[in-house]
Amino acid sequence: xxxxxxxxxxxxxxxxxxxxxxxxxxxxxxxxxxxxxxxxxxxxxxxxxxxxxxxxxxxxxxxxxxxxxxxxxxxxxxxxxxxxxxxxxxxxxxxxxxxxxxxxxxxxxxxxxxxxxxxxxxxxxxxxxxxxxxxxxxxxxxxxxxxxxxxxxxxxxxxxxxxxxxxxxxxxxxxxxxxxxxxxxxxxxxxxxxxxxxxxxxxxxxxxxxxxxxxxxxxxxxxxxxxxxxxxxxxxxxxxxxxxxxxxxxx
Amino acid sequence: xxxxxxxxxxxxxxxxxxxxxxxxxxxxxxxxxxxxxxxxxxxxxxxxxxxxxxxxxxxxxxxxxxxxxxxxxxxxxxxxxxxxxxxxxxxxxxxxxxxxxxxxxxxxxxxxxx
Amino acid sequence: xxxxxxxxxxxxxxxxxxxxxxxxxxxxxxxxxxxxxxxxxxxxxxxxxxxxxxxxxxxxxxxxxxxxxxxxxxxxxxxxxxxxxxxxxxxxxxxxxxxxxxxxxxxxxxxxxxxxxxxxxxxxxxxxxxxxxxxxxxxxxxx
Ligand code: HEM
Ligand code: SF4
Ligand code: FES
Numbered sequence: 001x002x003x004x005x006x007x008x009x010x011x012x013x014x015x016x017x018x019x020x021x022x023x024x025x026x027x028x029x030x031x032x033x034x035x036x037x038x039x040x041x042x043x044x045x046x047x048x049x050x051x052x053x054x055x056x057x058x059x060x061x062x063x064x065x066x067x068x069x070x071x072x073x074x075x076x077x078x079x080x081x082x083x084x085x086x087x088x089x090x091x092x093x094x095x096x097x098x099x100x101x102x103x104x105x106x107x108x109x110x111x112x113x114x115x116x117x118x119x120x121x122x123x124x125x126x127x128x129x130x131x132x133x134x135x136x137x138x139x140x141x142x143x144x145x146x147x148x149x150x151x152x153x154x155x156x157x158x159x160x161x162x163x164x165x166x167x168x169x170x171x172x173x174x175x176x177x178x179x180x181x182x183x184x185x186x187x188x189x190x191x192x193x194x195x196x197x198x199x200x201x202x203x204x205x206x207x208x209x210x211x212x213x214x215x216x217x218x219x220x221x222x223x224x225x226x227x228x229x230x231x232x233x234x235x236x237x238x239x240x241x242x243x244x245x246x247x248x249x250x251x
Numbered sequence: 252x253x254x255x256x257x258x259x260x261x262x263x264x265x266x267x268x269x270x271x272x273x274x275x276x277x278x279x280x281x282x283x284x285x286x287x288x289x290x291x292x293x294x295x296x297x298x299x300x301x302x303x304x305x306x307x308x309x310x311x312x313x314x315x316x317x318x319x320x321x322x323x324x325x326x327x328x329x330x331x332x333x334x335x336x337x338x339x340x341x342x343x344x345x346x347x348x349x350x351x352x353x354x355x356x357x358x359x360x361x362x363x364x365x
Numbered sequence: 366x367x368x369x370x371x372x373x374x375x376x377x378x379x380x381x382x383x384x385x386x387x388x389x390x391x392x393x394x395x396x397x398x399x400x401x402x403x404x405x406x407x408x409x410x411x412x413x414x415x416x417x418x419x420x421x422x423x424x425x426x427x428x429x430x431x432x433x434x435x436x437x438x439x440x441x442x443x444x445x446x447x448x449x450x451x452x453x454x455x456x457x458x459x460x461x462x463x464x465x466x467x468x469x470x471x472x473x474x475x476x477x478x479x480x481x482x483x484x485x486x487x488x489x490x491x492x493x494x495x496x497x498x499x500x501x502x503x504x505x506x507x508x
Contacts, residue, residue: 027369084383107373117371159467172384174391177373179327196467211255213335218327221458222391223479224384232470237478244461246255247262262456269449284504288426290419297415310409317402324395328375349409356413365418 017041018093020051022063023104026113033111035102036060042093048081048101049088052115064114072230075166079115080104085171087230106171122167125187129209131194134202153198160193160238162231169225169235181214185225188216189235192242207245216243257319264316271309297360310353318346387479390487394451397444404441435505443498447490454486 020040025033038059040051049067056063065088067077072090081091081103093101109117139146169185170176176184191210195203210216219239226236244250278296279287286292296302322342326335359365381389414425428434457463465477 105371107371107377110370155469156467159470162470174378174388175327177378178375179330180370180372181330182327211253213254213326214330215254217254217258218323220391220394221387221455222384223387223476226476226478227384227387229474229476232472232474232476234465234470234476234478236476237464237467240458240464240478241461241467243459247259247460249460249462262459265452265456269453272445272449280504285430290415290422293415293422313405317398317405320398321402324399349406352413353409356409356416360415365416 015041016043018051018098019100020055021100021102022052022055022114023102024063024114025105025111027111033104036063044092044094046093047089048086048091048093048096048103049077051093051101052088052103064112064116066116073164075164078106078166078168078171080107080171085168085228087166087168090230106167108171108173108176109167117167119165119167122165122170122184122186125183126165126190128183129187129191129194129206130202131190133194133197133200134205135200147199149198156198157193157196160189160196160233160235163190163193163233164231166230168228168230169233172224172228174222174224175218175220179214179218182218183210183215185219185235185239188219188242189225189233189238192238195242195245196238203245207242210242211246216246219243261316261319261323264312268309268312268316271305271312274305275309294360294365297357298363300361303357303361307354307357310357311350314346314349314353318342318349321345385479386484386487390451390490393447393491394455397448397451400441400444401448404444432506435502438505439498439501442501443494446497447494450490450493451487454483454490458483 017039020038021035022038023033024030024036038055040054042051047070049065049070052063052065053067056065065077065079067089068074069076070089072087075087077088078085079088080086081088082096082098082101085106088103103115105111105115105117109119109121111117163186165186167186169189173182173185175182188210191206194200195206216239219236221236221240223236226234229235241250281287282292297306319342322338325338325342379392381392411425411429414421417424463480463482465480468477
């Protein structure tokens, strides 16, 4: 019975509300995007994603949004929230400190519809840096056991392995804002993730791949990627460490 | 040229330029600023071979660094095969042009052709 | 219809308000680089006037000895100092120096590369540029 009363509580105590502005755009029919405004009530713990889903449920079901895990794990729900790329499921309305919450599709990604964007370029660049261990033998062939690593060796790359491919870093990057051919912070950080892995032997081929006119050198260490990353990957660090190899500071 | 080679040159020219430009600017402060720019002083500077060599070196270093910097900015601004080719060769041509133009001044003054 | 990439464009690139001092340093570096290049080209042209002999050189000196040119020169001084000091910081960073070392990330995930060492580097570049500009103004207008 306690549960029932707490549900009732929720409905009566939710006194605070904000204006949620959602960018609406369908490239097939619309010339330009326009905003639709909704009044949404929220609690201290309400996330932007929950607010959007409430709009879908009660006001306008046609709002297009991509999400799945609702816990900052799948990397689907990246969008511009009050001008900055964030995960909608990982951003509480209360922490935004604003009466108006504006949600737009993630910058530097082509729009499918409303808040849903295309990830082809991110997946392509990610694929290009060979996101897997490269070596001649395998664990199965060589009679030994698994490839062993010390905790220190794991520490070298585990931070970068936290990447959920949400693309927030690519949306924040100043080079991505104008350069359609740039590899981008997400892929570069993943290149470092594998280069720094003691089991991997693909360093030379990866370094060669990113050493071109729209490769790693188009990073200027502005750090915006690291400031928006929701998983603490710190792509800017990975990229500079990776460039350290190319500049001869590391080997 | 590999992009890493170009960028190593970019950093290298910058580092070398730091020291030389410092000397070049401090020359204006060893004496009174206006005095250091008087015709005779400047002419004497140009005729002093080590100083003229330094000027030539600064000219080359900064032209390479500056126009490569411009190339980087333009490459990031817009993409496309023809555009990028134009940017690369355009910056190279401007670099060579500026070096040639500046060298003309240094060599002619140094050899007393004024 | 060609697919619009929805890129932020130059406006988003230079917007200094969203991403802290590192992003400001990024575009000040660009601006000062371009400004210095423009000045450098002008300077090479300017000095070529010495080929016109004493008359030409003095004429040019007089033309550039106005308050307007002195202010331009002070800005060039500031750009030069900022670009040099920040350039050294950027070069160290690009080599992987002072960007922190990898570790297991923990909430709230403060990025180790955006650390006080580099922030101090940026602020000192700005302060030194301001001081140098003041000194330049004093020398140029003090006579
Ligand atoms: C002498 C000290 C100097 C140092 C230490 C220095 C250092 C640097 C560095 C490290 C970069 C790369 C920035 C990046 O990739 O983010 C750079 C870029 C640049 N520099 Fe310099 N530089 C110096 C002087 C100059 C001068 C005198 C000029 C003008 C002729 C100049 C023009 C440029 C330009 C146009 C860029 C491209 C801007 C950018 O990519 O952000 N630099 N400089
Ligand atoms: S590095 Fe961070 S911001 Fe970029 S895709 Fe991975 S998790 Fe997202
Ligand atoms: S819904 Fe999975 S990351 Fe937000």
